Amino acid sequence: MDFEGMLQYILEGALRFVPRLVAALVMFVATLVLSSWVARWVSRTVRSKIDDPETVKLLSRLARWGVAVLGTILALDQVNFDVTGFLAGLGVAGITIGFALQDISRNFVAGMLLLLRQPFGIGDAVKIADHTGSVMTITTRDTVLKTWDGEMVILPNIDVFTSAITNYSELPNRRRTVFVGLGYDEDVSHAQRLFLETIRGVEGVLAEPAPTVYAEELGDSALTLAARFWVNQQAHSLLETHSRVVQAIKEVAEQEGIDLPYPTQTVRVAGGGTS
Structure with missing residues (x-):
């Protein structure tokens, strides 16, 4: 091929390539x-939906x-770049990195699923596995709880995702139970009323739901009554209401002379009396 023919071939190739390059x-x-x-x-x-700046940024x-990656691949395809080989290389690199960062990737995926499902939010009172407290933060890596004792517990998201979750804040009404030991000589129906x-x-x-008082079981030294009642935890403190109920039951029992016995034990001495 002479010089003019080679030059013409190059120019024709450039003319065919320039539109592709511009499009890319x-x-x-x-x-x-x-x-x-x-x-x-x-x-x-x-x-x-998420009150976590780091997660939003990520x-x-x-x-x-x-x-950007998808658009770049499409642009490279316009200039006849070997996109298939490029994607294959990315796939191999992704698998290698995935194995190396397996725990991190598992927590990340679990965090994404938790953020999508939203089984709890910031400030909710929850029980996750054996940990109970309020939710402080939720990120793509972990979930942080503050226990009722003031301790901070950091839970990997994969553990949170695979554990049973109890959300105490999801529904406003909570039921509480107070067990009362009633002397066997007492009138059970009167005490219940x-x-x-x-x-x-x-x-x-x-x-509503209305409180109830039922006989629960026959104990060693008393008949156990179960007093159950409901509290709107958004309007009243659950623990304070529980405490007020216990105090009220004790006070009315003392006023009415109702026996609330504590466990006792009788020891019989051979050949004589009782102590």
């Missing part, structure tokens, strides 16, 4: 603009890079 550049620039818009949209949407970046009337008058006890 336009697509790449459009991808950058679109990725920025998607990142802002994700940030606004997630921020309205999800926003993931959205930005996801759109008296305690029930007393509980109804305690501040914080709901009228």
